[in-house]
Amino acid sequence: MKIQKRIKSAVIGLGVGAHQAKALYNHPDCQLKWICDINKSRLSKIGSELVETKRTDNEEDVLNDPEIDLICVASYDEAHHRQVIKSLKQGKHVYVEKPMCISKSEAKDIRLTLKSNPKLRLSSNMVLRTCPLFKKVRNVIQSNKIGEIYHIEADYLWGRKNKLISGWRSEAEFYSIIHGAAVHMIDLALWIYGKKPCAVQAIGNKISTLGTLQRHNDFAVLLLQFDNLMSVKISAHGGCVHPHFHTLKVFGQKSSFFHESTGTVWIDSSSPDQMPRPEHSEYPAKAHRNQALVSFVNSLLSPKTDPLVPQEDVFSVMSICLAAEEAVQSRKILPIEYL
Numbered sequence: 001m002k003i004q005k006r007i008k009s010a011v012i013g014l015g016v017g018a019h020q021a022k023a024l025y026n027h028p029d030c031q032l033k034w035i036c037d038i039n040k041s042r043l044s045k046i047g048s049e050l051v052e053t054k055r056t057d058n059e060e061d062v063l064n065d066p067e068i069d070l071i072c073v074a075s076y077d078e079a080h081h082r083q084v085i086k087s088l089k090q091g092k093h094v095y096v097e098k099p100m101c102i103s104k105s106e107a108k109d110i111r112l113t114l115k116s117n118p119k120l121r122l123s124s125n126m127v128l129r130t131c132p133l134f135k136k137v138r139n140v141i142q143s144n145k146i147g148e149i150y151h152i153e154a155d156y157l158w159g160r161k162n163k164l165i166s167g168w169r170s171e172a173e174f175y176s177i178i179h180g181a182a183v184h185m186i187d188l189a190l191w192i193y194g195k196k197p198c199a200v201q202a203i204g205n206k207i208s209t210l211g212t213l214q215r216h217n218d219f220a221v222l223l224l225q226f227d228n229l230m231s232v233k234i235s236a237h238g239g240c241v242h243p244h245f246h247t248l249k250v251f252g253q254k255s256s257f258f259h260e261s262t263g264t265v266w267i268d269s270s271s272p273d274q275m276p277r278p279e280h281s282e283y284p285a286k287a288h289r290n291q292a293l294v295s296f297v298n299s300l301l302s303p304k305t306d307p308l309v310p311q312e313d314v315f316s317v318m319s320i321c322l323a324a325e326e327a328v329q330s331r332k333i334l335p336i337e338y339l
């Protein structure tokens with residue numbers, strides 16, 4: 001006899017969403033009922049690996065299916081708000097790719113819709129939380145082993161310029177390198193430090209993709225300020241000449257941590273004679289990247305457990321991204337309104 005699986009799920013958009021589809025398909029307490037993509041050849045390629053999963057190129061088939069409990073939204077940024085709202089209104093939990101949405105009014109709308117459906121949950125794919133190296137850094141910081149933190153720097157070196165200058169990111173009416181790339185480093189910094197900033201200053205430019213189809217900034221640098229005057233500097237490089245990499249530097253009272261493409265070390269002394277301590281925790285960690293989704297599914301199955309990326313964190317990071325984008329436009333230091 002076939003065992004009834006407990007969560008019925010669907011994925012819309014099969015780029016990064018193809019990984020989510022496979023994770024749901026392989027989850028022991030989940031059924032992947034639908035995959036959806038407007039690109040029919042992608043749909044049939046991914047679908048051929050997922051026996052008994054239905055395929056559609058029409059999102060309405062998925063959104064209107066009363067049997068579905070969970071929808072993963074992994075379509076283009078500008079479609080997220082529409083698909084998230086429709087999913088919630090149809091009583092479905094949502095795992096949405098970053099950015100959750102692209103404007104303040106959309107974020108407020110999602111917040112209100114969640115408030116009127118209090119049993120529903122939302123999470124997002126803040127994938128750096130799944131990396132063993134960053135988990136280790138978080139544990140060290142939170143156990144106070146390197147003392148009070150006074151500054152963090154985190155750089156998203158995308159190294160995949162082609163993704164910015166062709167395809168949907170170059171065609172979209174609005175595209176934000178902050179929502180697309182800085183978002184991961186903002187989430188990482190907040191997650192390891194454990195506190196939220198109160199203000200943001202930011203500038204950006206589009207020098208590295210000049211003369212291409214990309215009309216929006218490909219670079220941004222943000223300075224986040226905290227109540228205790230601790231600071232976080234984030235940069236997002238859409239067009240850099242560098243392999244894909246996430247640089248992280250943490251400065252504590254007792255030690256510093258540097259994760260750069262040249263090496264990963266803890267530095268416990270200002271003396272040039274004392275060698276830094278190499279850190280060997282795994283990075284990058286593609287094999288772990290579905291943990292955020294798997295933990296979300298598990299939290300739906302056991303509602304007392306928190307997912308790796310709780311809903312409140314998704315809103316906090318989105319609020320910071322939106323304030324930072326506004327700060328680029330206004331060239332002012334802006335207070336962050338948490339939505």
Ligand SMILES: NC(=O)c1ccc[n+]([C@@H]2O[C@H](COP(=O)([O-])OP(=O)(O)OC[C@H]3O[C@@H](n4cnc5c(N)ncnc54)[C@H](O)[C@@H]3O)[C@@H](O)[C@H]2O)c1
Pocket residue numbers: 012013014015016017036037038039042057058059074075076077079097098099125126127167168180
């Ligand atoms: N968390 C991460 O690390 C991460 C990594 C990459 C992308 N992303 C996010 O994932 C989203 C998709 O990016 P991508 O790189 O996978 O792009 P992609 O172009 O590779 O894939 C997107 C897919 O969505 C499909 N699609 C678009 N609109 C659709 C609709 N209305 N209905 C059904 N299918 C639709 C497209 O045909 C395409 O196959 C973006 O929001 C991006 O920011 C997140």
